[in-house]
Amino acid sequence: MEPNQSSNLNEILKPYGVTPHFVENNGKVKKIFSNKGTLALKEISATTGVDFVRNVQRLFQLGYNRIVPIYPTLDGRYAVWNKDKLYYCMPWVLNEYKEDQFEKNKKLFRELARLHTISSKEITIAKEEREDHYEELTSRWEKEQEFLEEFVEACEKETYLSPFQLIYCLYYHDVSQALRFSRKKFDEWYEETKDHDKVRTVIVHGKISSEHFLYDERGYGYFHNFEGTRVGSPIHDLLPFLSRTLKSYPKYYDECIEWLMTYFQHISFRNEEMKLLLSYLAYPSTVISVVKKYFHTPKSKRNEMKFVKKIQRHFWLLKNTEYIIMRIDEYERQKKEQQQSQEGAST
Template identity: 55%
Template sequence: MRESDSLKKAAQILRSYRIEPYFVEVLGNVQKVYSKNGVYALKKINPQHGMDFIRHVQTLYQKGYNRIVPIYPTLDGRYAVLYENTLYYLMPWLSKEEKRDPFESQQQLFRELARLHSISAREIKVNQEERTIHYEKTKAELEQEEEFLDEYLEACERKIYMSPFELMFCMYYHTVKQALFFSKQKLTEWYEGTKEKEKARIVIVHGKMARDHFLFDEKGYGYFINFEEANIGSPTHDLLPFLARSLKGYLKQPDELVDSLYMYFKYFPLKEDEMQLFFSYLAHPGNLIKTAQRFFQEGKNRNERKAVQKLQREYWYLKNTEYIVFRIDEIEKQKKQEEAAQQNQ
């Protein structure tokens, strides 16, 4: 779209706010709007998600949560404008501050996420039959993965000469099997501890939590942006995708992530059943198993070099998640021992 067309289109939308733009910079789904009133961000979203997005934002505003980048209402009180079958909303333009300490920024991000979850938390009734069906289905999937691991290991070991991928798979097998066992164990603990419970806790989840989606104003206050995929769910629906993105790459000991998680737990502790499910999903070596299954199924059409690289990356991710899981598990066990010791005094 030409620059003049973008300006005309933005001007049509911004009439609802009585703002006259004199320049518009198009940055993907966001338009940086320059006007005599100031600099704004005009963002478009899918109308299918728009009503849920607006409802969740209004709910948080009503509950006193104001750490979402303010969404300006139109002159007639709407939070979005429908134009050419697309919804647009307006907010102030916040610049990313590169000088901030990354760890401190992440700590503030997790603290605000905990506040968001705490303010919006409520309990809902859970259908016990649906919970059992979910458990049985997930358990069956884990058992199928376990069966594949064992059978593929045997097939590799029967060969006189293994391919590089098969040799690497055999080297990783024990670690993958342990992770799968731990994941299944925590899933079972979750089910056994909740099958008699009639309620579960839900929150408003951001839906797209990332470091780039938490910006700071000139006073140092942090605000969430990209709230369009907000929905209702377990608090772990924000934590797990963030960890999945953060733990990719070379082997590391992500102690800063553990510290940030405990910043979150300080303000919004996970319940025991939530922690069990969190462990089960985080420890699950699903991507590595899928990589092995894909290699096995592709046969002669496979690219071994790329498959080996992919397997190695998934192993690094598995070792990083393993560190997080066992570090948290260790801390939680220590806390329980200290609580028991205090009770016995």
């Protein structure tokens, strides 16, 4: 390391009582060989750092210990401020425990359910705030639905359709069907919750993935990379994971269903939360964004092949998501029937 970098590093590590012997630079993470063992020093932006420190402290206070341990400084701080950046220190986890991806993600979802359950908290929300969210999203979705309808009508009037226009017309029925389902679930969510003044929040990890779930030598899994943590709905952890996982060739993602069922078995997901999850999950936002971009790109600058590939990939995502939604919806229907049957038997 350069002398000024070494001096800066010593300044950051001093509050921990750590003396570095050798440093491996891995971008925002530095592997520190020191007088206190092998450590990881990570840099985070000041904008996200405040939430990170607050939420990690809260989880520790709640007794949640499945986070890669974050070492406090000698005076009890969980991060060090230095030159407009925050730094935190933790052990360097080897992550050498080998396990297939299916089982690893199953453990990840079980642990995520525990994280959400232990940090669950009811907060008061103004009815006007819920109404504003409903009206704003509904208005935007109606405009997008009108755009899709107008564009398909314009395509059908063409004598010769471009490759993109042709494939869009073929996909239009499935896209509009997904949009209607999403809107239906969103309306049901609002009708069910419009008079509620409470909402459940949890500490959201922010970017769950198998890469951010490490194992120690005993095979215990730990979350790390909590920089994007915030307080919000549990669906804010589920949706990004599903979007990334389902972005592939068309496939029946039964393993994804098992991961979700593992999660739902360990956390009591409310009826309105499930409806909102299905609504957001079903909405074909990525397909719509591709169509909009095509429409607003001048004809002379359109690359038909690239646009066709893009809409095809996002349509595959829509169809993979559709399978997951159908399975979850069926699971919810069976659960409701079972509850009604049990209630009928007890009367």
